[in-house]
Amino acid sequence: MASRLQLGGDNTVLLRVTHSNIKSFSSEVRFDLEMSVEDLKEKLWKKCGTSVDSMLLVLYDDAGSKICNISDSARPLGFYSPLNGYHIKVIDLDPSSVSSGGWLEDTSLVEKYTISEEAYNKRDSNFRKFKEKMLSQNATADENKLPENYLEDLCKNIKAGDRCEVESGEKRGVVKYVGKVENGAPGFWVGIQLDEPLGKHDGMVKGKRYFECPPRHGIFLRPDKVKVGDYPERDPFDEEEI
Template sequence: MPIDESVNLRVTHSNLKNFSADVHFSLQMTVESAKDKLWKKCGTSVDSMSLELYDDAGAKVHELKDNLRPLGFYSPQDGYQLHIIDLDPSSVTSGGWLEDTSLVEKFSISEEAFDKLDGTFRKFKEKLASKNPSILEKKIPDNYMEDFCSNIKVGDRCEVEPGGKRGVVKFVGRAENIAPGFWVGIQYDEPLGKHNGIVKGKCYFDCPPLHGALLRPDKVKVGDFPECDPFEEDEI
């Protein structure tokens, strides 16, 4: 029984500039079968697909024109590039919209039509205000929780509750693009945060990714909180 030899090729596409995939092929499969396998990966139909083979130096070595030939006839080697050319101008891959979402038509609705919808947050607020108008009139003052910051300064070791997460204070002050009042920026000792100190496009402090948190000061306790020993829990 003959051995089913195979090859790994790097597949690229004429219309999909960001598409690149390493695909495993049997050398015994026909060119048409290879095209069918690629159609399921990139969306170009078999009838609209032309294939070109490039060596590892980027030089074209073959055009795979005969669909009935086995792939091995064209002597591909591991690491060669198999380039798909989509010949259909109306193909789903044409125009770049599969990669550039700015080209996709966005759903929009007029203010008049939106006002007629039920179950929206706008309708919820209107209903809430009709029952208790004072709820929407309450605003957070600019000095909210300022008193909690009196003993917190940048560089302090701290512990955050709930959860007992430890870290160092990196920011104390207002963050108007989030909400009025005072905030404390923490760099956690471990990747237990949500960001790298940049929140809603504004940099409040600098720290490694997933180590940053911005919290109200009432959740931050400063003091002698050394970094936790990662092996401590394993000790008996």
């Protein structure tokens, strides 16, 4: 081994690695010929998941003929005289291995992780909240450029006491306030008491009360999202059941 390393001027070898259970696994890896077989197995374990204790290594030449089992963990890899282009096959001897039966290749065999909508929303950080935050920041940046009389003309036909329907979800309610909102985006807003507890507050926003209503019945919307007219409260018993 020593003379071969000296003549070659290199103490590494490029080998192809395959796995007995993972048919799609094939990787060319450069190994140090002086590394122990034990260290070799540790490195292969990190690549293919077969534990060191359950691993049998078989060395093949570049023509596919078996040369030997790499079995002595205390010896260096160079003891087995592998050459560039040779092939090491990892044999997984564990019948209950996670790699057996195609579990690491056929994703249809893997139980998919699911999370309920409630549990997802309770997480302090999730993609939905991040997206909403970014959209809110962008919207705030855009709204800060709006004039102070933004949408004022649309408020001419909206007054407190009007029945209304809001664009989002066709929720209904009664107009309680029309005007500007302190510490809010520039322009005009419509404060609404919804018929159902689908709002965000009780008419108080950022410490200032604009109108009175039950908790979670209050909401502020831009006037272009509000339609006033004959919108009586819906009778839940009139809804068709399936």
